Amino acid sequence: MKRILVIAAILCSSLMVLQSCSSTKSTAGTSLRRGAVTGNWVLNNITFEGVPAANVKSLFNEASYKCFIGSTWRLTNSGNGSYTLPGTADCPARTQDIFWSVSTADETFQFKKLNEGDKAKSITDGYRLVLSSTSGDQLILKSPVEYGSAPANIVLNFTKAAK
Numbered sequence: 001m002k003r004i005l006v007i008a009a010i011l012c013s014s015l016m017v018l019q020s021c022s023s024t025k026s027t028a029g030t031s032l033r034r035g036a037v038t039g040n041w042v043l044n045n046i047t048f049e050g051v052p053a054a055n056v057k058s059l060f061n062e063a064s065y066k067c068f069i070g071s072t073w074r075l076t077n078s079g080n081g082s083y084t085l086p087g088t089a090d091c092p093a094r095t096q097d098i099f100w101s102v103s104t105a106d107e108t109f110q111f112k113k114l115n116e117g118d119k120a121k122s123i124t125d126g127y128r129l130v131l132s133s134t135s136g137d138q139l140i141l142k143s144p145v146e147y148g149s150a151p152a153n154i155v156l157n158f159t160k161a162a163k
Contacts, residue, residue, distance in 0.1 A: 034102045036134040037109060040161035041073040050152035051145055060127055065154065067091030072161060075100055107131045109141055136160070
């Protein structure tokens with residue numbers, strides 16, 4: 001009887017060791033992680049899916065989507081960041097501080113606008129974009145919008161900024 005208990009204990013211990021050493025599966029792709037988004041990005045192009053461009057009056061409750069073309073986004077690993085609008089005849093140059101994160105569970109990029117003196121934890125409003133694609137030098141984010149009964153998106157196409 002004692003021998004059976006010892007063998008059972010050894011088998012249980014072996015199973016626990018083998019279980020803890022097995023690789024874990026990840027449901028999110030390796031490109032949809034925080035590190036793939038960290039860095040400096042330039043918003044080169046904005047396209048529209050299911051919504052006419054003329055119906056999009058502003059982006060992120062700030063300015064016309066046209067003002068964001070050419071903007072630079074600085075996303076640090078700490079979650080702090082900013083975006084800078086380049087400034088044109090119709091759009092003033094502006095820098096906005098943000099706090100950002102990536103959710104691999106639902107494959108989204110979210111950020112909150114921070115004004116001077118704001119703490120990210122005290123801000124309740126923000127923006128959630130679908131993290132459509134990331135690669136070493138390209139990032140595509142989709143901002144879902146309501147337009148009619150069909151799904152619609154504003155598609156932001158970024159390229160990695162030169163260092």
